[in-house]
Amino acid sequence: MAENIHPFYGTHRDAMEAAMRHRLDLADAMLRERAHLTGIDGIRREVMDEFEIVLTQMPYVGGAASRMSDFFMRLMGFMAISRVLRRHGVPVPVIGEIERETYKAQLLAVSEAERLASGRQFMSPENQALLREQAATSATESHQKDFPEDFVYDFVEPGPEDTFEFGINYKACGFCKLAARHGDKEILPNICGLDFVAYAARGIRLERAQTLAGGASHCNFRFSRLSSD
Template sequence: MAEVIHPFYESHRVEMEAAMRERLDHAQAMLRERAQLADTDAIRREVMDEFAIVLTQMPYVGGTASRMSDFFMRLLGFMAISRVLRRHGVPLAEIGEIEREAYKAQLLALPEAERLAAGRQFMSPENQALLREQAAMSTTARHRGEFPADFVYDFVEPGPGDDFDFGIDYKSCGFCKFAARHGDKDILPNLCGLDFDAYATRGIRLHRTQTLAGGASHCDFRFSKLPPE
């Protein structure tokens, strides 16, 4: 029986595939010059074929009711890129650098005003209230039972002397679960490396000292506003 894509992801498939093609556009020169892959058109086709497989593997965690659905849709495509480049013998560290530079270029292609507005919305009191609500929901037995592949996390308030606006401690990571299930644990840290540019391009400073992928008990995300340039 053929694998199927969850209807929620199927409804977003066109834009996810477009985002993948855009990333590959940004990565093309690096694939040729740094990864020494001459036939980049063949690599692109192989990545898109692999992405079709990733789409069938993406876990449903609640759709629009869960903020983490957007994280899966934006980032799990990098698993397809990593898998293909790994098969072609590209070193893991080089894969990570190529992906990070391609993703940063993709993000910077958006108008600055749009990116910074998204950053202000993320840091807003309204979004912090949503994060508190979603964090509390993620830890409930009902949610964990219904969506075992989802993230589990706590919202962190700053204490006296802290220099961040708020934080999130991820106690259980959906990407880690995905990687363990599908044999991607060695390429998982490359996904973690994308976070810093994702926030910085929106005017947000991310400070993080440890990750679940690196063997820690939790990922300690701490957010603050970047000073204007």
């Protein structure tokens, strides 16, 4: 199966697998107490086996040149966890709760200084300029032809009455496309819920009133800095 993994993801495979094992360590108690599962060692093996399948399904969207490649590498492992727990009869809301708390614990294992520096970089004028550029590229016919499984999005400037610093409207979602192709629509909202955890850990407030996964025309991400209080 390994030969079917895209070479770009193959170079990051060890790190992604290590992150998966760390997540399973962090989730151990919750799997027992909230999901009421037994035979956790077997569950772990099943999740890692499913992750091998997920690795072959990850769409290539441009590698290091695309900011969305990192989204796939950081979050696709939760698709494997969701699939396995769903097969074991764990309710979808419980799966989402376990994944959010696990992801939060994993993110907070990084020093606060490093996390907040990453948040400042994301909110910086330089990164906003990059986001504008990549948003414009994502909507071009040539990019969509080359990377049909990629995200398509617009950069949103705040209006006079807005309180956010900038926004992104995702008009097409790589995770939605993959979920539709592999029968994962039911668990897709759990992946969406991880966004709030990821940005908060970096000192960023995410506001989002709708998602493609929820049937909306686009996902309306709005970003501002969290208070330091």
